[in-house]
Amino acid sequence: MEWKAHGYRVGSSSETFDAIPTNADELDQFVALHRRKIEPWLSAVFQAEHLNLLLGSGFTTAVAFAAGVTATGMETAGGKSAHAQAIMEHATASAKKMGRGKANIEDQLRSAIAVLEGLSIIDEAVAKAVRDDVNKAMDAFLYSLLATEQGIADADSAPASAMLQSFLLSFASRAASRERLHIFTTNYDRLIERGCDDAGLRIIDRFVGTLRPLFRNTRIELDYHYNPPGIRGEPRFMEGVVRLTKLHGSLDWRFDGATRRIYRAETPFGAPQDHPSLPASPVDTVMIYPNPAKDVETTQYPYAELFRDFASATCRPNSVVVTYGYGFGDDHINRVLLDMLSVPSAHLVVLAFDLDDRVKGFLKQTRPAQVSLMAGRHFASLRHLVEDYLPKPALDYITGRMSELLKNRAFADMPVASTPAAGAGAGRAPDTGSIA
Missing domain, CATH: 3.40.50.1220 (TPP-binding domain)
Structure with a gap:
């Protein structure tokens, strides 16, 4: 189907819209109409x-x-090493190859670490400059993650x-x-x-x-x-x-070079930049x-x-x-x-x-x-x-019990003339099924 700005496809129902109503009453009617199609389908899928x-x-x-806070961005970081430009070009090429388009910080770190592994074998002095760039980039990224956590917490x-x-x-x-x-x-x-x-x-x-x-x-x-x-x-x-x-x-995952094991550090949610659990050289330890x-x-x-x-x-x-x-x-x-x-x-x-x-x-x-x-x-x-x-939590038994009671009461309150004939199950509550 031709896709527009908004839409859904659930089961046999599919709708697309150029715009959503902004008036409160119209929006409520819009939501009520489409919830009847979406929520039951999701409830079934989630089971x-x-x-x-x-x-x-x-x-x-x-x-x-x-x-109301700013989330962590995935923008690339600058570099001062002699290979910074080549690293950025490789990151851009790999991002395009994967269909991502513009390179992000993950692409840049991936390319930089590949270069760092090779330079560590060939020339440790040159590798140090690349290592410094990676550490600075990872520091900035790590602190931005913690800042987002801190903003949400505060x-x-x-x-x-x-x-x-x-x-x-x-x-x-x-x-x-x-x-x-x-x-x-x-x-x-x-x-x-x-x-x-x-x-x-x-x-x-x-x-x-x-x-x-x-x-x-x-x-x-x-x-x-x-x-x-x-x-x-x-x-x-x-x-x-x-x-x-x-x-x-x-x-908060750390690599222990001595034991060659990965452990979880005691880094609080939204920890400050000077927290002792944050390492000085994240490229070697932070996963x-x-x-x-x-x-x-x-x-x-x-x-x-x-x-x-x-x-x-x-x-x-x-x-x-x-x-x-x-x-x-x-x-x-x-x-x-x-x-x-x-x-x-x-x-x-x-x-x-x-x-x-x-x-x-x-x-x-x-x-x-x-x-x-x-x-x-x-x-x-x-x-x-x-x-x-989204469906309400499936463990909401109170709502389920209430639904059963209302169904049974509605049946019990029916006029006598409308009930089934004797011998055809008169007075028997209908099977409401499970609510799991």
């Missing part, structure tokens, strides 16, 4: 056997916008925090008998962790330990259970548990960048383990991946998503603020029946998603 959520940088931008962001929690709970509130929601993100900040903490969600990831959590290679299917009162030997799964995988690392060659990113530690988790969680029958804020500019992730869609029962839900060439290029490689789409400033707005279109 898939395997539910995964992929969040990109647009997620942080949306939460920062709701909090701002009068109660509405933003509520939106963040509601957004995560819409996905995480699955019946405990179902497989846990698995959240994947390419972001380096800790906004997901902060939202889960505020919402009371427990996170399971590859880090084990309390004082110095270490990254473990083993994929033991750890989970949370509890013993119901009066029942022993029959533990039950706890509700409100999610799995989290940060595909490109995190600003916040993809390794040099993105096409072989899945071959190096720890990215091999992280992407194995991504592929194993998504490429299987009855699997759903919901993307939000992800621009489809990472080939290694796109390949996994396309492999997932080769399974007929798999489904992809794309929540996109804008349908640019990268998103359209990816969608051309998919089958429309396997992809739901909500795009534009209205349908992909965090506020409208949370308030209008």
Whole structure:
């Protein structure tokens, strides 16, 4: 279909719009009309056997916008080494090759680190100048991430925090008998962790330990259970548990050169620049960048383990991946998503603020029946998603019980003349079905 500024495609319903009503009454009517098509479909999709959520940088931008602060930018940094220009040219070429267009800080760091690895073998003196450039660029990027966190933490962001929690709970509130929601993100900040903490969600990831959590290679299917009162030997799964995988690392991941292990540092959310957990030479210790060659990113530690988790969680029958804020500019992730869609029962839900060439290029490689789409400033707005279109948490049993009571009462209040004849089930409440 011809795409306009706003629109959606869910199930058999598809609509596109050049503009959204601005009048309050007209907007309410617009939302009510399209919610009836969107929310039930998403509710059904979210009850898939395997539910995964992929969040990109647009997620942080949306939460920062709701909090009234500026999100971290991905602009490139300047350099003073003799190879700075060549590094920038290579970063630009690689970005175009991947369909990203303009190079960003990730492309620049990737190219610079590739040069640094070679120069460390050939000429350590020249390598030092490149290392200084990389350290300065990573310092600036690291501090900008922390500044975004600090801005969100310091701002009068109660509405933003509520939106963040509601957004995560819409996905995480699955019946405990179902497989846990698995959240994947390419972001380096800790906004997901902060939202889960505020919402009371427990996170399971590859880090084990309390004082110095270490990254473990083993994929033991750890989970949370509890013993119901009066029942022993029959533990039950706890509700409100999610799995989290940060595909490109995190600003608080550190590489210990002595032990060759990765651990999580005690870096507070929005820590100041002089916090002792921040290293002097981030290029050697901070795990916040993809390794040099993105096409072989899945071959190096720890990215091999992280992407194995991504592929194993998504490429299987009855699997759903919901993307939000992800621009489809990472080939290694796109390949996994396309492999997932080769399974007929798999489904992809794309929540996109804008349908640019990268998103359209990816969608051309998919089958429309396997992809739901909500795009534009209205349908992909965090506020409208949370308030209008995303399903309420599935664990809201009170609303479900109320619905059952109202249905039963409506049947009981029917006039006698309209009830079924004797022997045909008169007085019997209708089957309302499950509400899981």
